[in-house]
Structure formats: C-alpha cells, structure tokens
Amino acid sequence: MQKTPLLTRRELLKVGSSLGIGSLLPLSALSANTLQTQARIVILGGGAAGMAMANRLAKRLQGGTITLVEPRETHHYQPGWTLVASGVWNADKTMRPNAQFMPRGVNWVRKHATGIDADNKRITLTSGEALEYDFLVVATGIQLNYHLIEGMTPELVGQHGIGSVYASIEGASRTHQAIQTWLNSGHGKGIFTAAPTPVKCAGAPLKMTFTTLSRLEASGQRDAFKVDYMAPGAGLFSQPWVDEFVKQRFDDQGVNRRHYYRLSAIDPHARQAEFAFVGPESEFTSHHELREAEFRRDNQPSVIADYDFIHVVPPMSAHDFVKQSDLIAQDGPFRGEWLDVDIHTLQHNRYPEVFGIGDVIGAPINKTAASVKAQAPVVEENLLAVMQGKTPPAQHTGYTSCPMITGIGKAMLVEFGYADNFAFMPSFPFIDPTDESWAAWVMKDRMLQPAYYAVLEGQA
C-alpha cells in the first residue's frame, strides 16, 4: 500500500510557483475572484486544453459541478513526439498519469463522448448515459483521418518503410526505427508529405524532415540518399517569413520540393505512394478549404512514386461526433470540419453557453500546446463572464508558437499571432525568432515540457 506523502510533488510545485508569483504580484492579483454558482459545467476532452480548463475552473468556481469527460488514463506530452521520432528522447519521457493533473473536486468521467445535442444541452456517452450541462467547453482535440489515404492505416507505421509521427507515441517510436532502418540501408529515397488540411503542430512534418536530414548528414553518406518533400499547396508553413526560410533551407540541403501534390494512396508492400496532382488552381492551395468529399474526386491526374521511407501526415479534422453535431461550422472556411467559434472570444458563434479551445476550433492557425496556453485564460474569463450574464471581455490574439527544429541541436523560436499576416510575437526580446540558435533548442529540449505541465495545472 502506498503511503501518502506530507506534500505531493504537485503541491510542492504549487508552493514553489506561488512563492515566485507572490513576490512579484500585488495582493489584489493573488486573490483572483471566485464565482459562487450552481451551474453544471462539462469539459469534453482531457488533453492539454481540457485539463488546463479543469484546473482553472476548479480554482475559480465555488459550488456547481465540473465534469471532465476523458477516457484515457495516460496523458501524452505530444510536443515531444518529434523528439522521440528523431531518436533524441525516449518515449517514456512523454507520458504521465492523467490522475496527476486532475484537480480535486472535478468529476472525471472515464468514457468516450459519442454525441452532442446542443439544443438540449446534453452529451451522450459510450455507455448510453446522458450528461446534461449548463455550460460546455469543447476540447476534444483532433481526429487523424488515415482512412482518407487509400491503403494506409496507423498500424502500418513502422513497417514497410512507413513513418508517421502523429499516429501515437508508439507510432513515433516506430517512426524512429523506420528511419534508422532506412539509414542503415545506406542509400535510397525518402518522401516527406504534408496534409491538405489544418494539422496539429503544423511544423512537425518540417521538423521530421530537418531532423532526418541531420541524421543523414551525420551518417557521412548524405549523397547516397534522395529526399523529396511533397506539399499539397504552394506554402510549407503559415508564417510567411518562416515559409520562405524553410523553402530556401530545403533547397540548400538538397531536398527536392514538389508542390500541389497530395498523398492519395499507398501500397506498403510495393513501397509505392500515389500522389494526386491538385494543381495551383485547386482549393488545396488554401489548405483550410479542404472538404472530405474532395478526396473522392475522379479523373485527378496522379503520379506514382517509389520510396524506401515515407513520412505520412494524415488529413485531420474535428472528431466525427463533433462534426455530426450542431456545433460544427456551417459555413465559411471551416464548415463541416471544425468547431464554430469566434476566433477571438472562443465563444461558440450560435450557442453562447459553449466555448471551444485547442485543436478542435476552426481558426486559421492555433493547433499547438502554446496556443492552449494563450487560449485558456481567455476561455476562463469569458466563460465566467457569460455565467454572470456579461459580455465576454477577453480576446485571444491568435498567439501560437512553434520551436522550429532545423536540425538536431538547433531551432528557431517562432511565435506569431493573427495580426498583420501572422506577424511575429516574440515572448523574449533577446531571442530573435529568425535566428537559429542553441538556446531555442534548449527551450524545446528542456523548458517547454515543464511549461506545458504548468499550463495543464493552470499555473501558467
């Protein structure tokens, strides 16, 4: 039987961070207002966004009930998966029990949600039970649509030269092994793909290319390997300066860039991939315009490419049960695929008692853990305001961050927001977002995971 320590690690951290903050903030800021309520609040999803909201709301609300719907017992630090797939981290480093972050007083429902009835304010669970709410926070994350690539399943990752950092933590480890097997072969062609939809951590496909290039160069046999990058649109990254930088760097490092090609099918045994040429006139040039039906177009020109290793990035969307609900966007660029929220207040555009946070929302950027850090205080303030019958006062700037790994050991700390065509929003005046640096790499390797856990616990 386990003994209960006098102070748990979590409590120790809270004391430490409170001392740090306490010495710098005026007393008024410390006594953040709590709200007395009898409301039933349901948070759908216990990833970075859902867990951060559970912790924040548990601190701010007195009375009422907070229910978190999350079936998984393990919390995955997904920003670390590119480091696992690159052989820098062990997989164990990215996993913690969800119970470690669950705040006291929150009702944790360990089941999948299967439906949202927004008109009747009701959630359906796998068990058939219904969960009624007065206020809802949708933080369900993202669905990986491997099935939209013919012949592809997540189980194939690690076999037949197929890698995919997104599949799972096991998939990230198997991707590392698949790359290593390719390197050990001493020659061959690697294809790196990108998805024609918004994806979580939009820099990950580029990071995987850069870290693999590092490993190829370190092998001393770079010239024996051919590397292609197949992009579905004209751009490689949403931030314009970074987009141009990555293109130039790929050219410098001998990566053969091909644009307007979407991975449409894969034949694992033959090690062949089929790419549909979507063309510069296609909607795919704006990757937010993709609809699932467009994957089924006939008579699209295509090319077959042989590979020795391929990194597959699946198309992504909100989960099916969210897509089938009234909460999904009904028009505009995110229609049918993403949650319909105001991208500044994060309040639902048609159901004012509903808020969205994290990967599930329809926003031009923002599918990162760093975005959750910026969004969580906004949702907290606005939800409490709505609970009191007030107008949401807080505005999300669109802040997001991508520590763009440009090689194993160096990175650029890219931070930007909605304004001025995704202009940079650097957190530290002494770190230039356009510089590759060791310090930015150290942040990715050592600092961002603790920062992430601080966000989860509502401390940052």
Next chain:
Amino acid sequence: MTIAGAITILTYALAPFMWLLIIVVIVVTGLHLLAYLRGYQITRYRHRRTTLLALIIGLTAIIWVPWLTHSSLGYVATLFDWVALLGAAAATFLVALLILQPLSYLISFHNDQ
C-alpha cells in the same frame, strides 16, 4: 512573457533536478562546515592550483553543457546562446570552487597533522 510566468516555468523545469541541487547544497555546506571547524575562512583561504582546477572544470562546461542538451558547440551561434553558455560555465566554475577550496584546505590540514 511576464517575470512571474518565467519563474513559474523555471520552478517546474528545476523540479526534476531538485535532488541534484539538494545533494550539491549538502556537499558544499558539509565541506564548508567541516573545514570551518578546522579553522577555514572562505574570505581568506586561497589556493592557486585549486582555483586553476575549478577554472578548467568551468571551461569544460562549454563543451559538455551543449552535449548534455543533445546539441553541440557548433550550434551555439547567437549572442544570447553565448551569454547563456558562458553563464553556465561561470556557474560550474563557482560550484567547483565552492567544493574544491574547502576540500583542498581539509586535505592540507590532514597532511599537516
């Protein structure tokens, strides 16, 4: 980022290494206490070879600190990179000095007895 936010994150970042920091503090305090009981005074005792050794240990940090972070000296490029790395080297020199100075005093004290 606010200073408070940076301190919060630093607290979380240091938490896994708390055991190491505690060991260093215990070793440094223990050595200084032991040496003090035998007449050691931190402000007066100087030992040139010990200082030189601490300096060499500090300088080696320029190589092994990037290595510890899965990187290499070749990627230390910006002004801030160098400030951070030299700061790490200076901290290493200071810790080495705080351990080696009382240690050398204790060894010489033991040899004199």
